Amino acid sequence: MNKVIASTADVMEHISNGSTLVVGGFGLCGIPEHFIAAVKEKGVKDLTVVSNNCGVDDFGLGLLLEDKQIKKMVSSYVGENKRFEQQFLSGELEVELVPQGTLAERLRAGGAGIPAFYTATGVDTPVAEGKEEKEFDGKRYIMERGIVGDVALVKAWKADPFGNLVFRKTSRNFNPLAAMAGKRTIVEVEELVELGELGPDEIHLSGVYVQHVFVGEAFEKRIERRTVAEVKGGA
Template sequence: MMRKKVWTSFAEAVADIHDGATLMVGGFGLVGIPENLISALAERGVKNLTVISNNCGVDDWGLGILLRNRQISRIVASYVGENKEFERQALSGEVEVQLLPQGTLAEKIRAGGAGIPAFYTPAGIGTPLEEGREQRVFGGKAYLLEESLTADFSLIRSAIADRAGNLAYNRTARNFNPLMAAAGRVTIAETESLLDDGYLDPEHVHTPGIYVQGLIIGKQQKRIEKLTVSHPEGGRSL
């Protein structure tokens, strides 16, 4: 089985990402994000990026760093989240934002990875999302046409990888990562650990290596997006 390229520095891993590139970035909140690849992009200073992601991190971590540095010009997401700078830039028109229903976003990415150019969905019917959009009726029910999404680069995060590029994710950190791995023309996987010998058990592979162009090992800080603690008198406090 062919071995994938393994980078030794994050700067080298993102060296081909150019100004104006479209990126898919895995994660849900701060869970399963390729945080070291994102930080390397921030250091490199690449500009005018279109980012497709569930949300845009928090103000000082994840994609929030690129947003703060004005490196992102357009965001396709389903959730503004806990990022006040994202909210501010969106409301002021400093960044172009396309918000989608989360299921629609996931299916647009999945379809892109499967080579399906478009599909119909009932999500958005009867809302402002349907304005100016093509509709069809199937079985007496209206559906909106949605085009699929692909990207120049997909940056994803796995728990473990082998040198053939096969990946496995840890629980909810799987989230958008497998879909995005398939939908990127070039997929760069940041992984917690890399098998030196042998391959992942095929039954445990979440992303086949055919979708992955390169790997890099990176430890995570595993920050908490929104800390919730127990109150001594019961209930929760923030």
Template sequence: MKKVYGSAAEALDGLLFDGMFIAAGGFGLCGIPELLIQALRDAGTRDLTIASNNAGVDGFGLGILLENKQVKKMLSSYVGENAEFMRQYLSEELELEFNPQGTLAERMRAGGAGIAGFYTKTGYGTQIGEGKEVKVFDGEHYILERGIVADLSIVKAWKADTTGNAIFRKTARNFNPPAAMCGKTCVMEVEKIVEPGELDPDCIHLPGIYVHRLIQGEHEKRIEKITNRQKESA
């Protein structure tokens, strides 16, 4: 089964449709599938529902899909670094379902593992828990959260072999593996593709069975916020 494609556009060919549900990996701007996001923008697919920890920043990452008015709804944990995200939400141009970070990651993982839902204490007694089923275990209240199953997962890894076995670096492991797991189809971009057997099996974070298509590319790796320390006088 061929998994390696020549470009992001080729890897997404035949998978996109208006109104689809996409799970996107990354944490802030760390480990985001920037090439696949750009290809989504170029494809013009609209009315998207996207599950992602946040929506990038203005002009980069998922922010470019927001600016192009391609997103109908976000399932996210954090809004703060994207002014257009906040503006669309406050002006009711964009639907937003807030999820605590751990809950969102677990919803993705659960969907990928075939688990329809799970109970968590996080969010009980807050707006997060409104309208959700509540059960008591050992005297504690828990709310039911549903697993996420997306039409498409777009993720980024540091290194993968041609079968899709992948390694993620540091913070990129927060959301990329569970996001990859929960998609009916997973497209992954990587910095380097190697042959099977070149990766240490003990270092693989995501088995290739979850990955359907792969691309290799050059990445900008933009830094979300740069803080410079004042130079000390001699």
């Protein structure tokens, strides 16, 4: 089965006002730039976006905040985006902060068909407010729901036409989980290889989770926060 599409426009019909999008990436690493740009261009509104973070003001998911396309953000880290802060404080953006490990497991659970699970993370904190609590073996746990999005937008390094995926380094943190958690998963890749070229042990995620593959080079390699050390002495 060939799942390769010619352009991002071929799949934007699956995203509409009010859609829930699960978006891969870790910081600015491994984000699906082409699909984010296509969602911005389409101009859909009232989106719920589930992603580890929301990019920066002028790159990544932060681009969708420019025209206030995101209604609710489900994230574990949001500290690099001033526009995000402004919209949250003004009440224009609803935010659900989720511990990073819990967010990863909620995505994995959703992709595995598990509706909910219990975790000790967040007990006796605001994270636990309004959530069911149970005790197991003398320890308290709160219930967290699995996450399933209408569409998952994912970035991978390599794919074959069936959608078997290989991720590179840090981009593997959340992209495989995001890919599992979409009712429809759309992946952009830097390199497309022939069927059979990827060895079974190379594949990080089976193509059974993937509906569409788009080949597109990265726009740019951004560093979210650059920290340099002063070099003493001279050359």
